[in-house]
Amino acid sequence: MDLTYSPEDEQFRGEIRDWLDANLQGEFGRLKGLGGSGREHEAFEERLEWNRHMAAAGWTCVAWPVEHGGRGLSLAQQVIFHQEYARSNAPARVNHLGEELLGPTLIDLGTPEQQQRFLPKIVAVEELWSQGYSEPGAGSDLANVSTRARLEGDQWVINGQKVWTSLAQHAQWCFVVARTSDGERRHDGLSYLLVPLEQEGVEIRPILQLTGTSEFNEVFFDDARTDADLVVGEPGKGWGVAMATLGYERGVSTLAQQISYRRELEVVIETARRTGAIDDPVLRDRITEAHLGLEIIRLHALRSLGGEQGYESSVAKILWARWHRDLGELAMAVAGPEALTVAAEPYDLDDLQTLFLFSRADTLYGGSDEILRNVLAERVLGLPREARS
Template sequence: MQLAFAPELKAFREEAADWLETQLSGPFRGVRGQTNQVDNVEERRAWEQAMGAARWSVVGWPEQWGGRGASIAEQVIFAEEYARAKGPPRVGHLGVELIGPTLLALGTEEQKARFLPAIAGGEAIWCQGYSEPGAGSDLANVKTKARLEGDRYLIDGQKIWTSMGMIADWCFVVARTTPGSVGPKGLSFLLVEMDQPGVDPRPIRQMTGEAEFAEVFFDNAVARAEDRVGAEGDGWKVAMALLGFERGVSTLAQQMHFRNELDEIVEAAKANGMAQDPITRQKIAKAHAGLKIMRYNALRMLAEDEAAAGGTLSGAAYTYKLYWSQWHKALGELAMDVLGQAGEIGANEERMPPLPTMYLMSRSDTIYAGTDQIQRNLIAERALGLPREPRGA
């Protein structure tokens, strides 16, 4: 496996690093280093638009749709430089990383022309209408319904844990369009405008003081029939294809964010003397080694995907979410061990400091986007080809 970048990529790295440093130390210094997803929404939208104007927002997309047609190596480099420059979490990430690639792969030409420029240009923020109170890891248990009347669908139901739900312009919604259907059959994948009567997002306040999630209620909300991705009843296939993009190049940006968190833990340990404790040093070394393993496995996964021209996931790719969620959960525990009692004191009444916030958020890593139990089933059934787990009657 090639672990070094070709020399000719040096200029690309320098261009990316220079642009990021210029912007984040200049007009967008106010968002540099932010960790919350939804702070300073207007400035964060402006940041997305600036990235889009410079064609850095979706570097791997074709130039026709606002990208640079960047190779996997170039996409990895940009992800690394973005995290190294302490760029803020992307408020447009669900559009950039999930629905955008899905439309590129499965959307009609009309859908691409309508939606992709706004995603690439930072003009449209998206949220994900998958989870429901009774359909989390068991996504096939979706109860939200949509009925076709003429040239539009009318949607009724409820979604929960909707990231960006309070600020999003659009939502991609999995809804049941075949009456009486159960499981993955009879679902459709609809693109729904949020600013309309019948869509009611309500914030979910987290214990960290943030409200990155929303509960979204649909009451005769409208989606145009032409904004259905895939055929009616094929929503499960589209939904699963979209989830495959979660294991794309964005994983490298996530790892660089993890690197920043680990560096912050090391600095805290040096400052309060915990760096002299041999057990703490051993835990930090273990975290460092685990992050290196994560990086090498992700690079292998991306290289295999590129060689297969974006084909089906390799068996190794199914292990990624289980590995990083367990690693990050342990990193949160390490942060609290290093901080000691100081980690239990909030900076103010509304927000906790970054490392305690990371610890609290990391507790959910093994639940969202598929619990660890679900991930192990996927590895067994899809990667290893073992018999399916018996289902209840």
């Protein structure tokens, strides 16, 4: 992709930069740097208010078409928005799943009624969403889900369990992939349902992680219900809808992720200088490799912007997940013995310890390395399918 910015683009950069500088002050200024991977618990209610403050000024859902409440930004301007948001060290937003995943899915594949019902509340950050894909027996193998839904009158009745459901404890809704019929292929018979979480028949259990926090949850559906018309696409054809959502997940917003990664790398380098690890030639080489790896991730992301999210998105996920996991290990190496003790009792972790522990999950969530490599091998390279028992 050619990212030569026009004068209009640079004017837009100045607009968003000036707004962030002016508004990240006072109470909002104290939120800088909060949230993010492994730290979603930090000041959640305050970050929610910040997101609503952004909405009031028209800075949510900026990539969406104007007719759906967005700004209709060009691809270059979307890149600028995410760059400047990360540059300002603004707090992690709480509405990612609604704004970046479900919203674009409904814009492309939802009915006018679904769009009118849900999109304005996503723009205003009045309703938060979670993603009901993974199950105990069906993580990255989405076609193997066992959660079922049956149509009774004018409602779907849902039974089953989802796991690793990010921020479900704060969400009002969940987009759920459930089996509504049996087909000749495992991908057939799945439906993409929009399910309210604040009802009897839904139980949410936070999962205590190594970081001591609970971004992820188990969600149990026991005769939970949603309206018959809250299925996106045709019943039984939800596989394509679910794959479209995953494509949006790995889109332009990941550029901001890379800027946050660069900030983490800078902390690792500063720590290496402080502890003297920078003088170790092996660790110095690993730091150099980390710097080069991040540049590769950035260039791959820019190269694949604007096209359909096909195999490039799987390559991107493998690249950043392994890079970030390795950065966590490097962080512990440069920190030395101090990495083995908590900053304070009972379990107060510093930023590098949180980075290390949370990044152990990077190669699993959002599509595991094993599954994504199989997809690339079989569907792109044409290699023989892996033997399945």
